[in-house]
Amino acid sequence: MTFTPCVREKEVAELLHSGHWPAASSPELRAHVNACRNCADFLLVTQTLQHARGTSVRSARLNSPGLLWWRAQLRRRNDALEQVAKPIAGAHVFALIVTLLVAGAFVVEQSRRGVQWISWLTELSRSRAFHLDPLWSSASTKIDWNAMFLMPGLATLMVLSGLLIYLATDRS
């Protein structure tokens, strides 16, 4: 298909858009439109689509502008809230990472030292302040003290971290 626009198309367009076609057109222009394929197509398409526009405009179903305005205001406010919440969420993630790193370092360090502080606890129980020897079972030495203290500690840490994340992300 070759693109060869007609020089008189603009003239036809102006008359169509002003609503004066064919009344204000010259017989010569009307004869040209009948003979020129570009102008004939232009006329047919413009008249058809403008007629369709008129029909559609009349059948348009409009909502209340107030409702749309309110919706836009609500969305804009939510967007602003999200903008404010972004750095806060970042801070939460950072705090969580730091907490996990510290907890990890603590666990590694304690596992290397063999949980020395537990021996202090054992000595404490033998001190004069505490006469709890009968309470300590003979099996106490057989218990894996590392696991006994570390597991509840880690479990508590995980529960608290989960709670922290939940509180940080809960928007309701």
Place this chain on the structure above:
Amino acid sequence: MNWEYVIPNVEVGDRPRATELPMNNEAFAGFYERSARPLWAYLARVSSDPALADDLMQESYVRFLCASRADDGEVASRRYLFRIATNLLRDHWRRPASASIEDLPEELFATSDRSDHIAQIRLGRALARMRPRDRQLLWLAHAENYSHREIAEITGLGTASIRLLLFRARRKIARFLQEQASVAREKQ
């Protein structure tokens, strides 16, 4: 903590607050009254789906209001609105599982006048055979009387491309319309 109380204190100064809309309620109501019907006609005709046109029109206005742009007059605002609607239509067509426009009933645009009704059906069928982009270009150029430069602004295409695309689309739809008219004449 309720952030609604924090935000107004954060945003102080001469700059308009982020939560404020660029147009007040009354001004928007006037603009809506003048622009909604042509916008709906554009969306409904190009998509061939009045229900979709309802949804997209609402979304277009909400996005229009949420956009941070200078007030540059009614004509430019209207053009911007058509641009949003065009992008929404494009997004809709990109999504899968959209209904085929050939399956949609033409009665949705039915008028009381029988000859008018037939003309609308013919146009609907002809538009259905066109590509979505061609439908947009044809409507903007011939129904809304936008210039090539304005159509370029609305659709994001180049002005030179629009000239050629529009020429081809016009020739194509004219052929479809003539074919349907000749088929109707043969039936009579």
